[in-house]
Amino acid sequence: MRPNLKGEGKQLAQEIIELRRWFHQFPEVSGEEFETSKKIQQKLDEYQIPYTTGYAGTGVLGVIEGGSPGKTVAIRADMDALPITEEANLSFASKIEGKMHACGHDAHVAMLLGAARLLSDVKDQLHGKVLFVFQPSEEITPNGGAGPMMDDQVFAEHTPDVIFAQHVWPDLPVGQIGVRPGPMMGASDRFKVEIEGAGGHASMPHQTVDAIIVANTVINNLQTIVSRNVNPVDATVLTIGRIEGGYRYNVVADKVTFEGTIRTFKNETKQMVKDRFFSIVHGVTESMGAKATIEYYDGYPATVNDEKWAQRVKNTAIELLGIDSTPIIEPCLGGEDFSRFLLKYPGAYFWLGTAVPGVEKQKPLHDPKFMLNEEAIPLGMELMAQTAVDTLYDLQAEENSSHAKPLLKKVANYK
Structure with a gap:
C-alpha cells in the first residue's frame, strides 16, 4: 500500500x-x-x-x-x-x-x-x-x-x-x-570589464582618453543587446551591478572597472548575448582609443x-x-x-x-x-x-x- x-x-x-x-x-x-x-x-x-x-x-x-x-x-x-x-x-x-x-x-x-x-x-x-x-x-x-x-x-x-x-x-x-x-x-553568467584609457589633467582632456566616458558609452551600448538583439519573447536581463573608477575631481581617469550579470533561459539566446557583449565592449573601446580586458564566467545553466x-x-x-x-x-x-x-x-x-x-x-x-x-x-x-x-x-x-x-x-x- x-x-x-x-x-x-x-x-x-x-x-x-x-x-x-x-x-x-x-x-x-x-x-x-x-x-x-x-x-x-x-x-x-x-x-x-x-x-x-x-x-x-x-x-x-x-x-x-x-x-x-x-x-x-x-x-x-x-x-x-x-x-x-x-x-x-x-x-x-x-x-x-x-x-x-x-x-x-x-x-x-x-x-x-x-x-x-x-x-x-x-x-x-x-x-x-x-x-x-x-x-x-x-x-x-x-x-x-x-x-x-x-x-x-x-x-x-x-x-x-x-x-x-x-x-x-x-x-x-x-x-x-x-x-x-x-x-x-535562468542561466546566470557573470562578467568583469576593465577599461584602460589615458589619464591626465581635467583641464586638458584633449591629451587623454577618458576611461569614464568610454565606460559610460560601453554600458549604454550594452543595453541595446536586450532592446534590439534579443527576440522580445525571450526573457533576458543584462545588469551592471558595480562600477569603479577615477581618483579626484580634477583628474581624468585612466581606468574604470565594471561588473555585472547576464540572465537567460534559452541556450541560443545566452550564446548570442555573450557574442554581442564581447563585440560591443571591444568595438566601442577600440573606436574611442581605449582597450578592454574582459573576464567572462559561464555560470549555472538554466x-x-x-x-x-x-x-x-x-x-x-x-x-x-x-x-x-x-x-x-x-x-x-x-x-x-x-x-x-x-x-x-x-x-x-x-x-x-x-x-x-x-x-x-x-x-x-x-x-x-x-x-x-x-x-x-x-x-x-x-x-x-x-x-x-x-x-x-x-x-x-x-x-x-x-x-x-x-x-x-x-x-x-x-x-
Whole structure:
C-alpha cells in the first residue's frame, strides 16, 4: 500500500523548526559548511539512516532502501549561507558576524532531514531507494557544488532515476507551491570589464582618453543587446551591478572597472548575448582609443523541469494541500546550481510558499532582513517525502507495465 504522509509532518514540526533555527544561528558560507555537515550526520545517525560524506568537501548523501527492489529517487537540499550581515530581528538571528542564511538554505536542510525521518518510518512499504543529497556551495557561481559532487562520484553506487529539489519562496503564501514544466530558473553568467584609457589633467582632456566616458558609452551600448538583439519573447536581463573608477575631481581617469550579470533561459539566446557583449565592449573601446580586458564566467545553466516530473510534483501538492495549491507561475531569472543535476538526470525544481503573514511587501531572498514563515516547514517536508513516495510508485507501475506488454502479446498470439 502506498504510504500517505499527509499530516505526518506535524508530529515532527517542532523538532525540525528547532533544527532550522540552529542552522540559522550558525551559518556557514560556501566551502565552509563543516559544522552544518556534522549536524546533518548527527541527525542521520539518530534516524539510523546510512550515509557517506566528503562530496565537494562537505556534502553528504543519505540513503534509504525500501522493503522491495525498485527505482531510485533523489531529493536535494543546499547547505550554504551568504556573506551578509543579518538585520532581521529574530530571537535566533545569526551569531556569526557577516554571515546569514538569507536564502533559506537552513530551512532546506532541516526539511530534507524531516523528509528523511518521515520516509524512514515507512521504508518497508517503498519499492526502491530514496537518496538525500545535502549539497554545499550553491551560492558560489560559477563553480557551485553540484558539479563537484558529481565529480566526486556521489551517485557512483546509487544512481537516481529522478531528482527533485525545493526552494522557499517569499512571493507565495504558505500552502501554495510553484512548479511548471520547462524553465524554472535562468542561466546566470557573470562578467568583469576593465577599461584602460589615458589619464591626465581635467583641464586638458584633449591629451587623454577618458576611461569614464568610454565606460559610460560601453554600458549604454550594452543595453541595446536586450532592446534590439534579443527576440522580445525571450526573457533576458543584462545588469551592471558595480562600477569603479577615477581618483579626484580634477583628474581624468585612466581606468574604470565594471561588473555585472547576464540572465537567460534559452541556450541560443545566452550564446548570442555573450557574442554581442564581447563585440560591443571591444568595438566601442577600440573606436574611442581605449582597450578592454574582459573576464567572462559561464555560470549555472538554466534550470529546466521535465514536464512529466513537474506534473508529478503538482499532483502530489494538490493531494496534500488542495486544488488551489498550485497557481500558475512565471519562471524566475535567478540562478540555481540544481540545474547541473537536471542536465544529467530528469526531475523537477519547485518553490515552497513561505510568505510572512501581515507583511505587505515581503523581503526578497538575499535581503539582510529576509524571513520565512515557519508554518511552511512541516508542509515542505511532507511534500518532499510524498513526492519521493509517489515517484517510486509511478516508476514501479511503469516497470510493471513494460514487463506485462510482452506477456500480453504472447498470450494473445497463443492458439
